[in-house]
Amino acid sequence: MRLGVHMPLKGGFAANLKRVKENGGETIQIFSGNPTAWKMAPPNRKEIGKRIVLAREQSIFPLVIHSAYLINLASSTPEFLDKSSSLLNETMERASLYEAPYVVLHVGNHGGAGVERGLEQVVEIISRSLPRWPGGVKLLLENTAGGGTALGSTFEELARVLRNFTPDDVGVCLDTAHGWAAGYDFGSAEGVQELLEQFEGLIGLEYLFALHLNDAKVARGSRVDRHEHIGRGQIGLEGFRELLRQPWPAEMPAILETPEMGSEWDRKNLDAIRALLR
Ligand SMILES: [Zn+2]
Numbered sequence: 001m002r003l004g005v006h007m008p009l010k011g012g013f014a015a016n017l018k019r020v021k022e023n024g025g026e027t028i029q030i031f032s033g034n035p036t037a038w039k040m041a042p043p044n045r046k047e048i049g050k051r052i053v054l055a056r057e058q059s060i061f062p063l064v065i066h067s068a069y070l071i072n073l074a075s076s077t078p079e080f081l082d083k084s085s086s087l088l089n090e091t092m093e094r095a096s097l098y099e100a101p102y103v104v105l106h107v108g109n110h111g112g113a114g115v116e117r118g119l120e121q122v123v124e125i126i127s128r129s130l131p132r133w134p135g136g137v138k139l140l141l142e143n144t145a146g147g148g149t150a151l152g153s154t155f156e157e158l159a160r161v162l163r164n165f166t167p168d169d170v171g172v173c174l175d176t177a178h179g180w181a182a183g184y185d186f187g188s189a190e191g192v193q194e195l196l197e198q199f200e201g202l203i204g205l206e207y208l209f210a211l212h213l214n215d216a217k218v219a220r221g222s223r224v225d226r227h228e229h230i231g232r233g234q235i236g237l238e239g240f241r242e243l244l245r246q247p248w249p250a251e252m253p254a255i256l257e258t259p260e261m262g263s264e265w266d267r268k269n270l271d272a273i274r275a276l277l278r
């Protein structure tokens with residue numbers, strides 16, 4: 001497992017990368033563009049090339065790309081769906097330029113059309129898009145807190161999408177704060193063992209490629225997405241210890257999306273995680 005942080009856009013790539021390294025990070029997650037905009041600036045291949053070299057020099061890998069929040073593959077509005085699908089395709093292309101192996105995507109919101117219809121459509125869009133995506137980049141569906149009509153808060157829902165794809169093409173990024181908000185007990189050793197067994201039974205651990213390590217400000221099952229510093233929220237350290245001591249692949253990214261990213265808190269949070277790994 002390689003520990004890292006989500007890197008803010010502001011401040012510039014090089015300076016932020018340096019700070020991540022100084023704070024003890026081994027991997028990073030970035031947005032490939034403005035996360036709240038439909039339009040992605042055209043790729044600056046020279047700049048991207050420089051960034052790849054910088055990351056390589058500092059042994060920061062793998063690079064994880066988080067897709068824009070606007071993308072909703074479950075949208076029932078044709079225009080919105082069209083834009084979502086195009087932006088996802090563009091994001092996969094951009095990830096390939098960055099030589100990033102993973103693009104993280106929230107499953108989507110059905111907006112009233114129903115869970116069944118929403119999940120079917122997500123499968124349809126991914127199936128249709130997959131042949132056009134560049135090789136070497138995998139789409140990772142992130143579990144959600146389950147607020148509103150958000151899909152993918154349960155392993156059952158994720159499984160209904162993933163059973164249509166192999167782990168070579170589509171996988172999972174498991175977020176602890178979202179899982180907790182959706183009712184999974186990430187707070188105790190038994191809880192973590194149980195939820196990993198459920199994941200294995202419903203999806204299969206071979207589909208799990210990345211972790212988002214976040215404590216939660218809110219109560220378990222609240223369906224509210226509020227991240228907190230590691231060990232300072234409602235999840236607490238016991239569950240994280242159990243999660244981290246699993247025999248994860250050596251190169252699996254475990255990324256912090258804790259508050260005040262890019263500040264001294266990153267070091268404190270990484271230190272808190274490291275202390276649990278000892
Ligand atoms: Zn996350």
Ligand SMILES: [Zn+2]
Nearest residue numbers: 177178225227
């Ligand atoms: Zn979140």
